[in-house]
Amino acid sequence: MAHALRHAPQDYGLVLDEGGWVDIDLFLEGLRKHSKNFENVTIHDLEKVIEGSDKRRFEIKWVSTCFLILLIFHAVFLPFRSSNI
Known part of the structure; x- marks a missing residue:
């Protein structure tokens, strides 16, 4: 699952949203x-x-x-913004 969500989502036909989530049906289909x-x-x-x-x-x-699945802490690296401090 980590390979599909973190390392190579494109190999599974997946596009994660900005929070790192993907529709579970698409995830299962990709697997x-x-x-x-x-x-x-x-x-x-x-x-x-x-x-x-x-x-x-x-x-x-x-x-x-729908159900969504997320690889916690590993899926998306968000850009640093000084306003987040």
Whole structure:
């Protein structure tokens, strides 16, 4: 999952938003197309991986009409702005 969200989202057909989020359906589709190992992956599989990880690098949340997934702290590096101080 980290490869798809952090290292090479373009290889999975993904475009993360400015906060590092991506639609979970697009994420699953990207995983399935990228590797036969993931051809049957579901949101429940992702939830199990996230719940079983002690690193807590991923988050799934419901927004409006879709689920989104985020690679926490690693997905996006925002530019420094002095107004943030």
